[in-house]
Amino acid sequence: MQLVRGLHNVRPSAQGCVATIGNFDGVHLGHQQILQSLAVRAKQLSLPSCVIIFEPQPLEYFKPEQAPVRLTRLRDKLELFQQLGVDWVLCVAFNRKFQQLSAQEFVRQVLVKALNVKHLQVGDDFRFGCDRSGDFAFLQATGAECGFSVEPTTTVMQAQQRISSTLIRQALAEADLPLAERLLGRPFSISGRVMHGQKLGRTLHAPTANVQLKRYLAPMQGVFVVQAHLADGRSVAAVANIGTRPTVEQSGRAYLEVHLLDFAEDLYGQRMTVVFHQKLRDEEKFTSLYALQAAIAEDIRLARLYWQQYAMKHRL
Ligand SMILES: Cc1cc2nc3c(=O)[nH]c(=O)nc-3n(C[C@H](O)[C@H](O)[C@H](O)COP(=O)(O)O)c2cc1C
Ligand SMILES: Nc1ncnc2c1ncn2[C@@H]1O[C@H](COP(=O)(O)OP(=O)(O)OP(=O)(O)O)[C@@H](O)[C@H]1O
Secondary structure: EEEEOOOHHHHHHHHHOOEEOOOOOOOOHHHHHHHHHHHHHHHHHHOOOEEEEEEOOOHHHOOOOOOOOOOOOOOHHHHHHHHHHOOEEEEEEEEEEHHHHOHHHHHHHHHHHOOOOOOOEOOOOEEOOOOOOEEEHHHHHHHHHOOEEEEEEOOOOOOOOOOOOHHHHHHHOOOOHHHHHHOOOOEEEEEEEEEEEOOHHHHOEEEEEEOOOOOOOOOOOOEEEEEEEOOOOOEEEEEEEOOOOOOOOOOOOOOEEEEEEOOOOOOOOOEEOOOOOOOOOOOOOOOOHHHHHHHHHHEEEEEEEHHHHHHHHHOO
8 A cells, every 4th residue: 555645746556546535534334334345446447446535634624623533543544544455545735725625626636637536435425625515416427527436335324323433432432442342343442652751650560651642632531451462463461541640740741651461571662552441440630659559559450350351251
């Protein structure tokens, strides 16, 4: 899979493709259905497949204060696209110029001129363009004029609700991890590189791997039983805190800190994927480091218990 940033960088080998457009935040089961149909069409037509995404996402550009936190960081999104057989990702910079494009101009500049799209796969309720005027009917009519076919993918539902990024954010905010997993088609996870922390964890008898979040704001907070997937393929039972660590810091910066159970290796600089299994409690501001240390000890005890029961249930 190849990533192209900007319309002017599209290479001839990506042209004449089958394409889809959207944010794909979460790459949930609804998104996966579109991407699977895209792969099938690409194979049938012997054409490359292309996903068109925007950075920033349109709402993050229009109303940053109202834009929801993301479920997937760009790198994870790209990895999921690759697993689903996408050949090209065109990442379009969503800026002032782009924002003003009418649906007609969007089709002309992006789909026809830059990509020469032969087939478009979209959700049946997909809308785009500066006034959201580009809907499925519009795409079909314009496609007929410009030489590309358009196919709708039916909405994927779960318990009578359309699977959506919003629904998954709600599930995570309520710590309903099983529901988030049913909507995503995989357990919720966050990946990042392990950075050096303040080394306070050792004093608290719980050394932690600090997963770098940069500007990423997680859709949930608190202490969780997790599994840490390491770069070498190992999975290690762990417990993690995602939050601002109010007991030791007032900056408001978010951290993801993972204490791996019975593990004493150097992880600095490695990429780690943290898979969330169960919430244990909310993050708290303790009155002393001693109280924090006691709380973390209890978290570790509960995490061990969880993994013991997990091993019994799954006959590991
Ligand atoms: C299981 C676990 C639970 C935690 N719970 C809290 C908490 O409730 N409140 C808090 O302020 N910090 C909490 N922390 C974060 C610790 O304050 C932090 O890991 C510690 O200061 C070590 O920081 P360092 O990695 O920079 O050395 C928790 C960390 C872990 C691993
Ligand atoms: N549950 C679903 N079933 C089928 N298609 C979906 C579903 N959810 C989103 N899609 C389609 O996936 C593509 C990408 O959607 P995009 O992520 O941009 O926004 P969306 O429709 O608002 O999704 P969400 O609300 O999940 O963020 C669109 O074609 C959209 O119609």
